[in-house]
Amino acid sequence: MAQKILIVEDDIHISKIIKMNLTLVNYETVEVYDGLAALAAVKQEKFDLILLDVMIPKLDGFELMEQIKPYGIPVIFLTAKNSVYDKVNGLKLGADDYMVKPFEAIELLARIETVLRRYGKEEQVMMIQHVRVDLDKREVTLHGETVELTPKEYDLLVVLLKNKNIALSREQFLDKVWGSDYYGETRTVDMHIKSVRKKLQLQDHIKTIYKIGYRLED
CATH class of the missing domain: 3.40.50.2300 (Response regulator)
Structure with missing residues (x-):
């Protein structure tokens, strides 16, 4: 609800x-x-x-x-x-x-x-198409079957879900997933996005925003 x-x-x-x-x-x-x-x-x-x-x-x-x-x-x-x-x-x-x-x-x-x-009111189950994420269990399923994500892929997916329909920059993803003290290249975001798209069949829903970053569309 x-x-x-x-x-x-x-x-x-x-x-x-x-x-x-x-x-x-x-x-x-x-x-x-x-x-x-x-x-x-x-x-x-x-x-x-x-x-x-x-x-x-x-x-x-x-x-x-x-x-x-x-x-x-x-x-x-x-x-x-x-x-x-x-x-x-x-x-x-x-x-x-x-x-x-x-x-x-x-x-x-x-x-x-x-x-x-x-206040313990945060929604614990999030969904996009046939993907279901249980935040308590840190479990991701696609069509009811468990999908293994790396810790960073999982965190990236959760950030996308919590900001559905909002464009986020690569720098924002780095800050939210890798932490503000991360000094690597933004290219790592692209690599993880590519993997999440493929594993969860979200190619049509994780949109690339030119010169900015990505947006998850339901």
Whole structure:
């Protein structure tokens, strides 16, 4: 079942962009545009995480945070308020993270993933076509048959799945899979991508993005 995220953002354009990026990686989303609507939504539905702007009408983000704390829902503040005081205040109120606008979509997705993992809400089974990945077992199957991947091939596949429909550069793959202290050539990414494509029959789904890197398309 897709994890459900409540987007509380009064700028409709920003809200739609956030929704689009979350939908691309298979999150279910609900959008509201003021604090009272957010409070009503929390009382009526079950959410795995809330993305909360601070400066919203009717009930600001800090006030809303105090009222929804008993529900135990993870919260990431998304706001233009970038002072240390505001950040500390938000975290003291119980928020799990605090991001200052503007931010990159890939960073937001990474922060969401980290918070959900912390709460044990990270999706443990991921799929693309006939490929199934069990994160708990580190097991990959194709048409129900186990496929042996090297540790780096497995990690690369997981990065692709967690960023489905998002173009990632070779440098981003190196950072996420090999680590920030890796100083080898980006060509190693190409070699591992080629192997993953072949082993899992994903030639039509792992797209090469010219002069950038790769994107997994469902």
